[in-house]
Amino acid sequence: MTDKTNDPVAMWQKMVGEMEKGFNSFANQAMSSPEFSQAVNRAGGVAAGAQKQLGELMEKYLVSMNLPSREQVTGLAERLQSVEAQIGEIKSMLSQMAANSGISQGSDGTPRPPRTKRPPSEGGDQA
């Protein structure tokens, strides 16, 4: 078996690992400076402003094309969300009714195991 110090594959992997560490460390130092923060936030601020303007422009375009606007799609999503919430409430009520009737079962209708497990240190079974 070859020694790792002479194995070209191992040497390559080590070199890549070292390069990664070195570059990350160098970049982290550079990114710790206030100048970096200033530059990146200036660019981010411009991008956010541009995104807002683009959004407004798209909205106008969709209206002119007689396509549903984002607001209308959001309205539909809200109605769907309300239907989902009501289904959830009905499921929850059914589970509650089942629990009240003394049946210990999950929301899938299968019986739940008893809550009697003890930790192995107290003599319980180790699954």
Added chain:
Amino acid sequence: MNAPPGLDFASIPERIQSEVQRAIQRSIKGVEYFSTSGPTLGSTPKDVLHSRGTMNLYHYRPMSDEIYRVPVLIVMATTNRGYILDLVPGQSFIEFLLKRGYDVYMLDWSAPRPEEKSLRMEDYVLDFIPDCVRRVQADSGEQEVSVIGYCFGGVLSLLYGSIHANGPMKNLICFTTPIDFREMKLFSNFSDRRYFDVDHLVDSVGNVPPEMILSSFEMLRPASRTVSQIQLWENIWNDEFVKSYRMFDRWATDTLPLAGEYFRTITKDLMWDNKLFNDTMSVGGRAAKLENIKVPILHAVAEHDHIVPYEAAKHLIAKIGSADKEEVMLKGGHVSLVAGANAVKRLWPKLDSWLGKRST
């Protein structure tokens, strides 16, 4: 001429043959890689107990004949999906807990919708978590609930626990949870109040886009993505490596947007004013001091965590009011602490031995 020490000339043909085979395998597997999808993640059987906008509450179906009395609610970080804790059978934290006899629920997040940009910290801490706790109580029939929070899910759990000090929380487990945000040096610099206009950002974009969240994570180790792709190519002949790479890569890039108002509060109260650490944090006008938490707490931190460095997490245990409290530092990084082969050997058994005796 002598051979360099350690070099065995006899093994060279064998080595060349092995490398040629790997090169062929790389070409075959490389084509396979691009023509197939990765493994199915998050497949442990579960029921959606409740869903409301960005909030989803799952209940996982028990896998044990007998379960502990106290159910467990996992609160996931709002930036990422919960399936990191439920990768594939054999590497799923959820499956591990179920097989060890825990009754497991998870508060997971989906991308906040545009109309949810106005969700505030109050909505998360005083509405979503208490709502889930109530539903866990109703579903399990038990009053007490243990809470596990991962990363920022840990911060939310701490805020919830400090405000509901007399509430139903029986035990609290935090994984890699920051409280001293000054010590998250790079994030702190990215959000330097002199240059970062959070109001302009939130007012412009509504919800903070996932690309921005992902970029800020990736900037912490800018070379790592490229290097991981080189490593993928080198190891593409190795099915296990590729499976693992795909699982983690998919999860890491599946970042969620953050609700705008919520992000504004995180930036101003936590990043700028470090209020959680300074004991001045309040949510919806209610003081959230860590000393109010009196329940047993375990804080697991990772030795090589580049996202939440130890300095940002180390004061948690000291500031908590509980008598029964423990910090455990384990080998690994921010993600490998909780998922993957490292976690299977280290964190999960530790958690089981700590939580089991406090769950009866």
